[in-house]
Amino acid sequence: MKGIRQLAEHLDISIGTVSRALNGKPDVNEETRKRVLAAAEELGYVANQSGRSLRQGTTNVIGLMIESSKETIEDSDNFFLGLTGGLQSVLARHKLDLIMLPCPNDEDPYEYLKRMVARRVVDAMIISATQRVDRRIDLLSKAKIPFASLGRSLSSGNSSWIDLDFDGVVNCAVDRLVAHGHRRIAIAAPSSDINLGYIFLDGYRHALERHGITYDPSLVIRVKTSEQGGYQAGHALLQISNRPTAVILIYELMAIGLYRRLTEAGVIPGRDLAVIGFREEPRAKFLQPTLTCFRMSLRDLGAELAETLLATMPAYSHFYPNSARNMIWPLKLIPGESDSFHLMAAE
Amino acid sequence: MKGIRQLAEHLDISIGTVSRALNGKPDVNEETRKRVLAAAEELGYVANQSGRSLRQGTTNVIGLMIESSKETIEDSDNFFLGLTGGLQSVLARHKLDLIMLPCPNDEDPYEYLKRMVARRVVDAMIISATQRVDRRIDLLSKAKIPFASLGRSLSSGNSSWIDLDFDGVVNCAVDRLVAHGHRRIAIAAPSSDINLGYIFLDGYRHALERHGITYDPSLVIRVKTSEQGGYQAGHALLQISNRPTAVILIYELMAIGLYRRLTEAGVIPGRDLAVIGFREEPRAKFLQPTLTCFRMSLRDLGAELAETLLATMPAYSHFYPNSARNMIWPLKLIPGESDSFHLMAAE
C-alpha cells in the first residue's frame, strides 16, 4: 500500500473524493464513504503524515520536552509517565498525539528546543522544569509556537503555565510544625536554578515571619532532589550547632536518604526530628515512621495542563474562553507519623 | 522566516543551490556555501521537516515506544531516561533524532504502534517489554520497518534484539545461595506476560536441577515488579509452610517492600532470609542490610541497542556488517550483605 492514489485507483474513484471520504468532509455520498473506509481498512491505508502536514501546515502532534540531564524535581520516577497519561486523556479528544522529546545530555536544551521547533514537527510544546529565567520561553514566544510550561518563571510574561502550590505547601508545613511547638525549622531546597526552589524558599521565609520566627540562613540546606541529596541533607543537619527540631523537604524521595543518615547517627526520625515531605512518592510509602507529606494527582495535573495548552492554540481556543491561563495547582496534606511523634508521646 | 524560497530570494540565489549548500552537497562553490550558511543562521532558517521527509521518504527520526500502563520491569522513567541517553549518544553521530512514543493507557499497544508506523513519522522503531508472543514484532516485520526490541520473544524470528542475561543472573544467584548452604530458594517473578519472566523461571528451574534440588512450584511467587509487589511477595513468603531460607527477586525495587513486610513480621532480611535482587536501582541503595544485586549500565545498553538498530537499517547497514543482531547483555554481580549474613555470622 503506497498512498492515497493507489487506494483511489483500486476503488476507481478520484483521489479527491477518497480524501474527503476519509476526513469526514460533507461533500461525499454516504455509500461511497463506506466503501472508501472499508477499502482503507482492508488495504491498511493510513495517511502519510508528511504529506498531510505539509499541505495543511499542521502536524496534530504535541511535544513534551524532557531534560534527563537536569537535576530537577521532575527528573525521576514516574513523573513524566504519570503526566503523559493525563495529557493524553485530554489530547486524544481532539485527535492530537503526544510525543516526548528527550534533550540529549550533551546538547544545550535551548538549542535542542530551537531545532525541534524550527523543523515544525509539533504544533505546540509543553516544557517543564522551568528555570528562574528561562530562555526557552522567549524562544517559543518569539517563534509564535503555542506552549504551556509546568512551572512559572520570571520569563513567563503573559504565557500560560501551571505551577505547583509550593507557597501554600510550605506555609501549611510551617504552620503545622509551629503548632507542634517547633521553632527551629530547617528546609532542604534544590541546588539547581529551578524556579520553584525560589518560590519554596520565599514561602518559607514568609511563613516564618508570620510566626515571628527570625530567619536563619544556616537552616537552609541546598542539595540535589534525590535520595543522595536527602542523605547529604541529613548529614548537613547533624552538623548544625543547636540542631533544628524539624525539617521540610522539597521532595519526598529525599526522605529515604535522610532517614538513613539519621538512623546511622542514632537520631530517630519523627521522634528526634520532625520531617515533612512533598508530593506523595510511592517509593517512600514504606518508610517508618510514615511520612507526612503533600499529595497531588499527576494524572489530573496532566489533564489540566493539556487544557491550558489547548487554550493557547488558535485552532482549539474556541473551546476554551480565556487564552492565557495561569494556575496554582493545590496539594493535599496527607498526615503521617513523621511530624507528630511529639503529640503521640505527649498523650 | 518562511521557507527556503525566502532564503533564496534574500540571497538572490536559486532555491536549488541553497538546498545543496545547506545539505553539504558537492556541486556548490565554497564561498557561496559560506554565504548561505551565514544567512540561514542569521534568519534562523531550519528546513521544514514535512517537506524534507515527503521528498526523500525518510524522517531521520527513531521512535522508542513506551507503555506506561504495562506493569513491567521497564516501567519507570529512570529506565527510559537512562536508556535514551545511551541511544542518543550513538544516534546523534548519524544525525538521527530520538522521540519517545508513549502509548495511551486506554489504547491497545498494537493499534497504537500500527498507527504510528503507518503515518511514517519514524524511520525505525525500538520496542521494549516484549511479551512472550508479541504481535508488534509481526507487525513491524510485515510493514518492513527496521526495528530492534529490548527483550527477545517467541515472535522474534530473525529480527534483532538485545536481551538482559536473566538466565545467567538467576544461575549465578542460585549458585551463590547454594554455596551459602541454602536449599529452599524462593523466587519472585512478574505476574505479567512479559517474556523475561519465562526466561527467568526457566533459568531458575535449570539451576536448581543442576544442583540436584527438586523444583517446588509453591516457591514461585508471582507479583508486580514494584515495592508493592515486593511487599506482597514478603507476605506470601511468610505464609509458606517450611519457610524458604532465601529469595531471588526479579526486580530490585521489590526489595524495599519486601524488607518492610519482613521487618513487620520480625524477620530480619539477610539473617533470617537471604535476598538477592537484580539491576542496581539507586532507590534501593539505602537499604539495610545492603542488597546483593546484579548491575548493568543503562547507558551502555542504550548505545548497544542503537547500534543493533542501525544495523537493521538499509541506509546505515554498511557501517555494521551483519544485519540481524542478537545479544545477551551481561550483568555484573555486586555483593552486598543481604545474602551473606550466614557467612558473616559463621566467622
Place this chain on the structure above:
DNA sequence: CATAGGATCGTAAACGTTTACGGGACGCGT
C-alpha cells in the same frame, strides 16, 4: 419545458523540500 439548486464528484493547484538534468562559463590542449 426550462431552470434553479442541491448533491456528488473530478481536476488541479498548493504546501516546502530535494535532486536529476541540463546549460553556461571558463580553462586547457590540440
Place this chain on the structure above:
DNA sequence: ACGCGTCCCGTAAACGTTTACGATCCTATG
C-alpha cells in the same frame, strides 16, 4: 578556432496529501 572537461548554478519535477473550484447529474418547482 575548436573540442572537451570541470565547476557551478538554475530549472523543474516529484514526494503524498488537502481543498478550492468547477463540472455533472438529478430533482423539484415555476
